[in-house]
């Protein structure tokens with residue numbers, strides 16, 4: 001069966017002497033891998049048509065029962081050239097795409113994931129953002145994957161936590177808890193951090209956070225990703241350093 005879709009190139013590696021495998025996040029079919037036969041050859045039709053973090057229109061022969069499909073045609077829709085020259089933007093893009101890649105098995109993906117990554121890459125390619133950009137992406141990714149806690153209500157008794165003090169985070173269960181439910185587990189979450197976490201669910205990046213709040217948000221998002229999404233802590237540390245250096 002031949003299928004056509006828009007797809008983001010997450011990862012690519014050589015296969016045999018002349019071919020490459022490209023791992024994509026496709027708009028309709030989720031995460032998939034395609035074999036680009038002969039793409040390492042000098043006169044390959046794939047030459048210049050695909051690179052990391054491109055959005056492409058791909059035409060592929062879907063092999064049922066197999067995880068590796070065959071790429072027939074590929075045309076770039078957005079190449080995001082900034083990533084070839086701006087190493088800081090490229091490092092942040094690598095982290096964002098890599099995090100999604102590690103968190104997602106092959107197969108269908110939640111509907112919002114393609115647009116989340118495409119928007120994130122577009123923004124990074126236009127201008128290198130401040131450090132709050134990354135935890136916001138992480139929190140939105142967790143939400144798309146159904147792994148983000150409800151920041152407004154206790155995960156156990158459903159008590160309203162808006163405006164309440166003493167909320168606690170149970171990272172292992174991915175739940176925010178009221179003081180009573182979280183008394184014997186979890187770590188305290190400050191009211192300022194909770195407010196920032198809620199603001200980060202919105203469409204626009206919140207104003208710069210005080211350093212103390214930023215650190216708390218970064219630790220919370222990192223804890224959730226480590227427990228629930230196979231985070232690579234070293235890649236994350238590098239990406240945060242790179243954005244902080246600006």
Ligand SMILES: [Zn+2]
Pocket residue numbers: 154155156157158159177178179180181182
């Ligand atoms: Zn409770």
